[in-house]
Amino acid sequence: MKIDQANEPGHEDLPRVGPRLYARFQRGASQLGKIFGDPPSETVSADADWFLQLNTNPLNRIVAGLGTRVVVKDQEQLMQAAWAQVGEVRKVNASLIRHQLGRYVGASLHRMHLSNLELGPLTQVMRGVQAKLKLDGDALTVYGKVDLSRTAPVAMTAAYRRATRLRGPVARFAKDAGPAALKGLVAGMAGFNDFRVAYANPDGVGKLSVKAINALPVDIVARRLGVDPSVAIRTLTERLSVLERNPTIADQALSPVGTWRVPAGNIDLSAILADTVATKVATVTPVIPEKDSGRAEALSGLLVGLANSGIASVATKAAGQVQLFDQKIPFKAINVTPGPVLTPSPVTRPLLPGTGMVTPLPHGNVRIQTPLRPPVVSRSVGSISDTVTAGASTRVPTSPAPLVRFETATSRALTSDLNKYRVTPAMDIATAISTLAIDNGMTTLPLTPDRPSLAVARTSLLQAVTPATTMTRYVTNRLVRMPSWLPPDWFANGRIDPIMAAPHFDRPMYEALDAYDRDWLIPGIGTVGKNDFVTLLNTNAAFTESFLIGLSDEMGRELLWRGYPTDQRGTYFKRFWDESQDELSSDIHKFLPNQSLGTHISIGGNNIVLVVRGEIIRRYPHAIAAAVLAQDDNNQRPTFVDHTAQILFQHYLPPDFLLVGFKLTEAQVRTDPWWFIIAEHPTAPRFGFATGAPQGSAAAIAAARLKDPVRAAFRGKFLLNQIQSAGGPNA
Numbered sequence: 001m002k003i004d005q006a007n008e009p010g011h012e013d014l015p016r017v018g019p020r021l022y023a024r025f026q027r028g029a030s031q032l033g034k035i036f037g038d039p040p041s042e043t044v045s046a047d048a049d050w051f052l053q054l055n056t057n058p059l060n061r062i063v064a065g066l067g068t069r070v071v072v073k074d075q076e077q078l079m080q081a082a083w084a085q086v087g088e089v090r091k092v093n094a095s096l097i098r099h100q101l102g103r104y105v106g107a108s109l110h111r112m113h114l115s116n117l118e119l120g121p122l123t124q125v126m127r128g129v130q131a132k133l134k135l136d137g138d139a140l141t142v143y144g145k146v147d148l149s150r151t152a153p154v155a156m157t158a159a160y161r162r163a164t165r166l167r168g169p170v171a172r173f174a175k176d177a178g179p180a181a182l183k184g185l186v187a188g189m190a191g192f193n194d195f196r197v198a199y200a201n202p203d204g205v206g207k208l209s210v211k212a213i214n215a216l217p218v219d220i221v222a223r224r225l226g227v228d229p230s231v232a233i234r235t236l237t238e239r240l241s242v243l244e245r246n247p248t249i250a251d252q253a254l255s256p257v258g259t260w261r262v263p264a265g266n267i268d269l270s271a272i273l274a275d276t277v278a279t280k281v282a283t284v285t286p287v288i289p290e291k292d293s294g295r296a297e298a299l300s301g302l303l304v305g306l307a308n309s310g311i312a313s314v315a316t317k318a319a320g321q322v323q324l325f326d327q328k329i330p331f332k333a334i335n336v337t338p339g340p341v342l343t344p345s346p347v348t349r350p351l352l353p354g355t356g357m358v359t360p361l362p363h364g365n366v367r368i369q370t371p372l373r374p375p376v377v378s379r380s381v382g383s384i385s386d387t388v389t390a391g392a393s394t395r396v397p398t399s400p401a402p403l404v405r406f407e408t409a410t411s412r413a414l415t416s417d418l419n420k421y422r423v424t425p426a427m428d429i430a431t432a433i434s435t436l437a438i439d440n441g442m443t444t445l446p447l448t449p450d451r452p453s454l455a456v457a458r459t460s461l462l463q464a465v466t467p468a469t470t471m472t473r474y475v476t477n478r479l480v481r482m483p484s485w486l487p488p489d490w491f492a493n494g495r496i497d498p499i500m501a502a503p504h505f506d507r508p509m510y511e512a513l514d515a516y517d518r519d520w521l522i523p524g525i526g527t528v529g530k531n532d533f534v535t536l537l538n539t540n541a542a543f544t545e546s547f548l549i550g551l552s553d554e555m556g557r558e559l560l561w562r563g564y565p566t567d568q569r570g571t572y573f574k575r576f577w578d579e580s581q582d583e584l585s586s587d588i589h590k591f592l593p594n595q596s597l598g599t600h601i602s603i604g605g606n607n608i609v610l611v612v613r614g615e616i617i618r619r620y621p622h623a624i625a626a627a628v629l630a631q632d633d634n635n636q637r638p639t640f641v642d643h644t645a646q647i648l649f650q651h652y653l654p655p656d657f658l659l660v661g662f663k664l665t666e667a668q669v670r671t672d673p674w675w676f677i678i679a680e681h682p683t684a685p686r687f688g689f690a691t692g693a694p695q696g697s698a699a700a701i702a703a704a705r706l707k708d709p710v711r712a713a714f715r716g717k718f719l720l721n722q723i724q725s726a727g728g729p730n731a
Contacts, residue, residue: 067550305414502570
């Protein structure tokens with residue numbers, strides 16, 4: 001293709017062989033675009049765009065190329081520092097790439113299968129994860145919302161879905177209307193269906209339906225009713241109709257107690273309770289007590305309680321059973337001989353002299369006494385233990401009466417309870433039953449449970465399980481400790497991109513430029529014919545920014561070549577003069593198109609730099625420099641005020657250069673009486689040269705070496721005028 005054809009519209013994306021574009025990856029541009037305006041003589045757009053200024057101005061391109069030379073020179077040291085910052089990011093990226101593959105495969109399955117399901121089938125398919133999903137900031141999970149809604153939770157199960165599928169067992173009975181009915185069985189166009197059913201008494205409670213009556217065997221009904229089989233069903237129907245007209249026991253219990261037919265007099269509830277207990281005990285009483293003494297002794301307490309209750313219907317029989325247990329189960333006792341008790345003799349013991357302590361009691365003053373209380377004789381038979389008190393002498397106690405022998409706390413409690421309700425008015429019992437039936441809350445329950453409708457949207461369900469969300473959350477949860485240099489929103493786009501690292505070098509790059517060629521750091525310094533001079537220079541913000549951009553551009557290429565995980569969009573160098581803070585106001589990829597080159601340097605441009613060269617700097621590299629404002633315009637011995645200029649940087653360049661940057665402009669130095677002072681460092685030796693070795697004692701040597709502080713002051717305006725004069729430092 002010819003050149004004129006390649007330049008026609010429609011061929012803008014053809015590759016071009018041309019000069020290198022600096023910061024192309026940070027800018028995201030593979031070509032410069034329009035450099036001139038319309039008409040071509042209008043160049044305002046090019047002059048206002050840092051990207052165009054950098055790549056079209058030969059001076060700026062040279063400076064950026066200088067940054068590439070510095071990176072090539074120090075590439076090994078820079079790469080070692082870069083790998084030290086990144087850690088095991090390559091291992092992490094290998095895992096991220098596998099998860100990224102799973103994320104896009106899952107997205108394809110999500111799009112082809114889940115996205116085509118309606119609301120009902122989609123909710124059923126997602127039953128296994130409903131307990132993990134909270135939609136739109138809800139307090140409950142989808143599982144919890146289903147459990148509290150009108151939609152039955154069983155309708156979400158896999159078994160229900162299999163039974164109601166279009167080719168399942170239910171569809172075979174639905175005939176022609178089956179597919180349409182089954183599709184909307186759980187949810188329809190209006191939302192989820194209401195599975196609630198109004199309460200009705202089951203068949204057989206209150207009445208019996210005709211269908212249930214006809215299902216009964218005729219011969220059994222005839223035999224139970226004592227009628228001919230031919231009229232058995234009709235007779236049963238007639239008798240049931242009579243029952244339907246009468247209120248049921250439940251209806252009667254819910255009616256006012258005044259409508260009840262309550263008999264007059266009292267009711268012996270204790271007798272009823274005693275008969276119930278006696279019946280239950282009789283069913284578990286062992287026939288041969290001596291072979292099951294444990295159970296017999298356990299039941300004996302209840303029998304003693306019944307025997308002592310005074311209720312004739314059970315007391316006599318219970319007492320007889322206790323008597324039988326006493327005869328069949330032998331009574332055993334343990335012989336116990338009372339032992340002595342040691343008591344101190346009541347003698348007065350003197351105090352030890354000067355201590356306030358009682359003297360020890362001698363062993364001879366201990367005497368033996370008999371116990372104050374008789375000992376306790378324990379007897380254990382089966383699972384119940386009794387105690388008897390022994391006298392002072394050894395003896396075997398006799399067997400107590402049966403009702404005393406088997407009496408326990410349980411028997412006494414049972415006797416007490418049975419004696420409480422011997423006489424209870426029948427009306428009190430009826431009132432208690434009515435209160436229990438009415439106040440239990442059953443009558444206030446609605447016939448249909450009051451449950452909210454299930455508010456779950458299909459779009460919310462699909463969004464909750466989209467792989468862009470689930471896989472991203474899974475990956476971020478596995479990365480327990482994120483590196484500090486990784487942006488917090490790196491995985492926010494849901495693509496699970498491998499981590500692209502951007503190492504950051506805190507070294508002030510004036511050092512690298514000085515090591516490469518000092519003439520680039522201080523242009524024209526080699527042309528100055530003097531070895532001892534003081535002069536003023538200006539900082540160049542456009543130079544600094546072009547140099548830093550060239551460093552980052554070449555470093556991105558080197559990182560890519562070495563297999564470093566980078567996309568070449570990072571800003572790796574941000575410091576030129578200051579070693580404590582970044583001088584680039586933002587990353588290169590955040591530069592706006594309408595900003596000029598040099599406007600992104602925080603210290604600004606055209607700041608005054610004091611340059612001192614000479615033997616004094618070689619001998620005293622830690623000398624202090626300051627810019628002080630004078631009170632008057634006296635050029636000989638000015639009076640200084642307490643106002644100094646801010647120092648932007650101060651660097652010593654071996655062997656005899658000192659650079660100090662001040663936040664001052666040339667106009668300020670020419671207008672105001674600013675003086676630049678060079679002073680000794682408080683911890684360094686005084687200015688001066690040795691004239692010979694002093695003699696004498698240490699005090700004499702110290703006195704000879706002692707010098708007054710020395711400061712050299714230079715009027716800023718005079719230094720500027722000296723530059724412009726013939727023979728000046730840059731003449």
